[in-house]
Amino acid sequence: MTARLVVEKKETAADGVVVLTLRDPSGADLPEWTPGAHLDLEPAAGLVRQYSLCGDPHERSVYRVAVLREPGGRGGSAHVHDVLAEGDTVGVGGPRNHFALVDAPGYLFVAGGIGITPIVPMVAAAQAAGADWRLVYGGRSRSSMAFTELAERHPGRVELVPQDEAGLPDLAAVLGAAGDRPVYCCGPGGLLDAVAGMGAELGLDVHLERFTPADGALDGPQDAFEVELAGSGRVLEVPAGCSVLEALEGAGLTMLSSCREGTCGTCETGVLGGEPDHRDSLLSDDERAAGDVMMVCVSRSRSPRLVLDL
Structure with missing residues (x-):
């Protein structure tokens, strides 16, 4: 975590969804971010989760994140909903952006459930740029869908599709x-x-x-290979069935990590040599082909040795 911020507000945005407004205790401006960025949030020791920023990037005094209660989760959302209170402090890392909005004359946004959170600032950016955009937003029910006010704010551009009223979005027609x-x-x-x-x-x-690994993303051989740390020349073995991250931690290196399933980008590491076997759910096809970064929590190697920028 790179900072500790105060929970200034905790507000209900929909059934099972709360929005946290976070502020620096000293009142200082927070690091800049762009639409699509997320934070690593540590609401309690040992609980680190990723949440998309859903506020205004131009409002540098606060961050806003929306948190869905996940009954089958690992405890992070339950802590936010049931324990975290206004005035408490939380650890924050980032912001980081693996979902950046490209420059374009128009956009199609498709959101499902809590997936609306990174789309909110994207819609604002597209509107401010005068782009031709459309949002199709589905959810279980209208009461469970946060930020439905977007439909009132942008009539004709936002289609709300509560499943209990209208079924599932017609993706074939939409796309x-x-x-x-x-x-x-x-x-x-x-x-x-x-x-x-x-x-x-x-x-x-x-x-x-x-929010979860793509189907089949983690599949593949678990053969052993070596990693070389470019800064020291040290060579470590990554045994079969062991991740690069686990091997690095086992050798005494302190590595930033969170999800450990290739979805958050916290452990992204530069690759200076060798061919990574990408098993994350973040990198684009072009980024995978470039082979100059990898998520060491899940990705492995197609070559006998990888040289890492560590």
């Missing part, structure tokens, strides 16, 4: 009307997989942010 606009999608894995698959068939420029 079929995308034209040459880049598609930004965040939400449950099933939605992301469907958008990725249909988008590929239609030749669309699709950008995804996942």
Whole structure:
């Protein structure tokens, strides 16, 4: 964690969703961020989770994140909902952005459930730029969907699709009307997989942010290999079934990490030699082909040795 911030406000945004407003205790401006960025949040010791920033990037005095209660989660969201209170302090890392908004004359945004959070500042940026944009936002019910006021604020541009009222969004029709606009999608894995698959068939420029690993992303051989630390020349063995991150930690290196499943980007590490076997759910095809970074929590090596920028 790089800072400790105060919870200035804790507000209910929808059924099972709270929005935290975080401020520096001294009143200092917070580091800049861009739409699509997320924070590492440590609401209690040992609980580190990633949450997309959903406020205004121009408002440097505060950060805002929305947290969905996940009954089957690992305890982070439950702590935020049940224990964390206004006036408490939390550890914060970042912000980092692996879901950046490209410059374009228009956009198609597709959100499912809490996946609306990174889309909120993207919509604001697209509107401010005078872009031709559309948002299709689905959820279980209207009461469970945060930020539905976007539909009132931007009539004709935002389509709300509560499942209990209208079923699931017609993705074939939605994506079929995308034209040459880049598609930004965040939400449950099933939605992301469907958008990725249909988008590929239609030749669309699709950008995804996942909360859980893509289906099959972690599959593949678990053979042993070596990593060389460029700064010292030290060579470490990564045994079969052991991650690079675990090998580095076992050798006494302190590494930043959080999700340990290739979705948050906290452990991104430069690669100076060798060929990574990417198993994350973050990097684009072009970034994978470049091979100059990897997520050491899950990715492995296609070559006998990797040289890491450590």
